[in-house]
Amino acid sequence: MTPFQLTFDCADPAVMVRFWAEALGYEAEPAPVGFADWNAYWRSAGVPEGELDPAGGGCGSIVDPRGSGPRIWFQPVPEGKTVKNRLHLDIRASGGREVPLEIRRERIEAEAARLEKAGATRLRVLESDGHDNYAVVMQDPEGNEFCLA
Structure with missing residues (x-):
């Protein structure tokens, strides 16, 4: 490696x-x-x-x-962020697909609340009916996007 x-x-x-x-x-x-x-x-x-x-x-x-x-x-760097990240971090807060969706949702929401207190901003929730998925898109204190999944 x-x-x-x-x-x-x-x-x-x-x-x-x-x-x-x-x-x-x-x-x-x-x-x-x-x-x-x-x-x-x-x-x-x-x-x-x-x-x-x-x-x-x-x-x-x-x-x-x-x-x-x-x-x-x-x-x-002297210049500020002006466009969407081309690379972002996914923080795996849910425990994975083997964990029931409702528990994953609760874990992600708890982590989102913790990180908001640390300075993050919530942008949107990623979920859709019929899909076994729940994630939250957030920004760090300087506007870099990341996901909680």
């Missing part, structure tokens, strides 16, 4: 780190060994002071504490 990370372009990496760590059960990536924090690491790499995190942390990435999911980096 080829290692990879996911990268989100964003305006405020700190907001995105907090939200997505909460949403995915991830944690802010610790600074590399030998550095007090990420700003110290970035200084050692030659990043100018004006580009460092003014709050002092400098962490723009999250990692799976179990080590199985990809690293996610939140790259600051």
Whole structure:
């Protein structure tokens, strides 16, 4: 397997780190060994002071504490999001098709409510009569779409 990370372009990496760590059960990536924090690491790499995190942390990435999911980096960019994502995350909150539809719906709704409190916005519900499916389309704090399924 080829290692990879996911990268989100964003305006405020700190907001995105907090939200997505909460949403995915991830944690802010610790600074590399030998550095007090990420700003110290970035200084050692030659990043100018004006580009460092003014709050002092400098962490723009999250990692799976179990080590199985990809690293996610939140790259600051000057422009805002203008169109629909071409790639989005599906958060599997329902338990899968072996779980009865009503229980899946309850689990998805509970997760949607939790993530709304964390800063997400609900866009729409995906369901149709006669189909064994229920999902909720949401947006993170910077407008990136994702689904709860």
